[in-house]
Amino acid sequence: MEEPQAWVPSDPRSRPSHDQVVAGLKGIDEGGPELVQLLTPEGERTTDHRFDAYSADVGAEELKALYRDMVLVRRADREGNALQRQGELGIWVPLLGQEAAQVGSGRALRSQDMAFPSYREHGVAWCRGIDPTELLGIFRGTDHGAWDSAATGFHPYTIVIGNQCLNATGYAMGQRFESKVGDPDTGEATICYFGDGATSQGDVHEGFVWAAAYDAPLVFFCQNNQWAISVPLSRQTRVPLYQRARGYGFPGVRVDGNDVLACLAVTRWALEECRTGNGPVLIEAFTYRMDSHTTSDDATRYRLADEVELWKLKDPIERVRVHLVRSLGVSQDFFDGVEAESEALAVRLREYCRAMPSPGPERMFSEVYAEPSPQVEAQREEYLAYHASFDGEA
Template sequence: MSGSRLPAAEFEVEDVVRTAQAAHQDGFSQQEPEGGMLQVLRPDGSMAGGLTAEIGGAPVDFSPYLSSDPAHLRSLYRDMYLIRRFDQESTALQRQGQLALWVPLAGQEGAQIGSGRAMAPQDYAFPTYREHGVALTRGVALADILRLFRGVTNGGWDPREHNFHLYTLVLAAQSLHAVGYAMGMQRDQLADPALDPGASIAYFGDGASSEGDVHESMVFAASFDAPVVFFCQNNQWAISVPATVQTRVPLAKRAEGYGFPGVRVDGNDVVAVEAVTRWALDHARSGRGPVLIEAYTYRMSAHTTADDPTKYRLTGEEQDWQPRDPLVRLEAHLRSAGGADEAFFDDLAAEAKVMATGLRDAVLTMTAPDLESRFAAVYAEPHALVQEELGFFRQYEAGFADEGKNA
């Protein structure tokens, strides 16, 4: 009996996977409606025209938040190029056993750099575990990110120094943290009107949007007009579950149910992302309440280095997204519009090579703190249970020393 059930169970799992893939392919064009996604730069690098959308029944012009200055566009490209090189080096380090795990961001550089560069100094970002590009824009040393993935620290940087929170590994928890922080800033502003108004921004993926934490955080944010921007990077895959299974409507439309604006932007268009995020943060800071941004993008690599996307993703889909690469798009525009010469790209490649070498050297020289010191970091004050565990650990280590002496 058990032997006859096992093949059937295997068939059912495979059937579910195939059905999900087929549904994703069938719904692919529906997830990318004509005119339903804000865009400035087309995939070929040409300009798409103005940036307007109807939000809450009224037209919104995002043009005042746009920047077409060639120097600014070059700086956006530089950030995207360096963070992709960082991602490539980090992946290689993990494959060579130097990092315990790595979470790639390839394909999402436009969404991260665009939104990160839109923030003001007083704004505060709450990332997931993939926002390496946002970290770069907030001044976090990239080597500090690798300390976390090498396992030599529980954090890596001081959040207060950069207004960039520590990475959150618990799915969607950061959305609640962002709303709570925003409500705190709101009250600080009421108590002291001389403070520069600030907003928080919560990053999460399409998969996390199905978590209860995101729903609860949006209810609270709407109820109290919290100055928070929910930034969803819809990269099409919640590990192995396609976005078309996660939702039957564009994720940005969910904001209507909570009573605040939702905007869908081409996440591979760094220029559009920056403009829309500037508008959303301004909206939140000015007391008009939260905003949901859905950055429609694509995860070009694995969910993490422990994942194999070939098990659930079709090769044709990946090839379909290659021409929409955010770096290729902006490079095409810079070249065609005369915004950057060959020397700029050559110098950037050389800069990235030096950066990668420095990162590798930094990782290879990282040392972990002794394990005993970790017990002191559990609580701010001594705790009886922790002290008991510390005593057990010391006894355990002493046992190895006795073994060596007897030998």
Template sequence: MDVGHLPASEFDSAGLEQSLMGAPDANPVPDMVQLLTIDGELLQDDTYGSYVQGLTPEELRGFYRDMFLVRRFDEEATALQRQGELVMWVPLTGQEGAQIGSGRALKPQDYVFPTYREHGVAYTRGLELAQLLRRFRGISHGGWDPREANFHLYTLVLAAQVPHAVGYAMGMARDRLVNPKLPEAATVAYFGDGASSEGDVHEGMVFAASYNAPVVFFCQNNHWAISVPTEVQSRIPLANRAQGYGFPGVRVDGNDVLAVHAVTRWALEHARSGGGPVLIEAFTYRMSAHTTADDPTKYRLSADEEAWLDRDPLLRMEKYLRNQGLADDAFFEELREEGRNMAVRLRENVQQMEAPGFEDAFADVYAEAHPLIREELDEHRRYEAGFAGADDANPATTDPAAREHTA
């Protein structure tokens, strides 16, 4: 066993691994890859250590900066929702290590299929954070062009993005057969432990294995499918499921940003080079509610959350930077100020967002004009024109072309 692999027994002794049902000999808990201890000490690992050895001090500080700003963004978005500026919000607090570590392992040509919580991954792909809030403010079906950053729109239908990621990866492989000059690329499908119980994940993994698709399945096991704990969802560790499909499965400490980065870099290289799919289980914890419509106190104890506080991905990385002399108080204070300024700009941006007009909805159905949609728009205009004072209040009836339609 490599030094950087945390044995299951050691993790169990911390009281953080929930017991698995069934015979332990039949369902062994795999070793967990860890490169950074909770005290900020870097471990040696013969398998994955080389993937972080070349990181510069600037890149290491960048991991912390990314996680800090994404958490600050998450806090501000939660506050905006509580104040009625957003319809709903999906927090990510506690999962920054899993998202930043994996996101920074991606290359520009890779394509990401997220769920609805991958705000950190979106940030690493260069998306403006305010864009993420357009959908949660209820003024957009998406919020950004997926082609600009190879980051797909958020998927609210649980696990629906997984077959899409596999199909896209199969298309990437076929494109390279036709044009070998194209850069090697892979897709990453993000999903949670709850979504792993959906049939879409099973079907996606079957096709990925059958066609050797260049896809990385990245499961953020945050221990809770809303109110259902992991041990109710699966009788075996989630990473072990990969064996049934015939491709590698790796369990990594999801609160260790360096370990996640290393494992994801390895998995992406494996997939891009023709090795086929990989399943990564990032073992983490959801420190906040499932969404702002959820009350986690109804189904879990505060002691469970407190047990994970020492494993906070930001705290662990801060200890490492300080231990190595890579960051001082001035760095962290400047970052806090940057976070405050970012939050102010974000709030101003959100409050200035204008909802589209109702008629704009008719233009979003098809890429080009459609006679049926035009007919429905005319019907809507006639309906609006039927109200008293509509000629003064409704621009559609004051426009000559619109009056012609409603005559």
């Protein structure tokens, strides 16, 4: 009997059969032969002798918790997208499709570690104990991030592409200089998040150079979602991104970014390397951005619907759900409970956003310096007087 042929999406109106879907999933080269994968798109558990030990403690309850994380993070993301469309937010940066990369790596962090995000790491923020409501001010234009970075181990969002790599490198060098590296249990490490497009920025490469030269305990975590806004990965590099680490003298690993278990295990390994003095490390999470770059972007103008449809078959949440049901016998009651929790989160986010007060014009001057500055005070008084001159005008 002949093996079923994988579906070739030449006609967008066609739909693959079940056998074609399975054949296509098994035939897809997801990131190359060196890709680390512990949970296949079909929801089957696999082994990898390099990283199995770093996921050995993940049983049914732990996997259910990771599933819950991803579902709630996705629901918060979808609500943020909807709020922007309704005029409640100025912009939103979606993470749809990247939940496994962010939750897996975020849950690998310890309390003493520090994370430096770009502007899309809503899932990592969730793992660091930051409520999604605390993200809304950034996109509503009322603050730059309301959380305590020192207490949460989560730096404010960085809007300038790649700049967080320099900040993270400096912080990690400080950990090295202050002798906070060496002990596998109490040692500290830093992780820095950026996208494939940022790898074309000089700041990223400068971070690589300095981190390598000073053996900084830093995990560079690149979420390769295939598109730097409208520029495909093929225009960014001739070699897989993880292989770039070799040029700087430190290891690079490519992991299935839609596999939360693999992302957890590989990041645990990389952080342990850094805590014990063997950093830095580059992780390339091979994933896909299912939505537009931001709500100001229209991805349908530069990529094909067929490509998106193929990546839907690798959905990071669905593969965990399938594994929980088929392999671990998790009942529907659990999934219904998570779904109800996600809806309640969406309602809370929506109500919070619509009730957010609009700060007065003096707010832009109040958080500039830790101590009063005569120059800023003078500018503040001048501006407020100018602003008040318009009171009562039509």
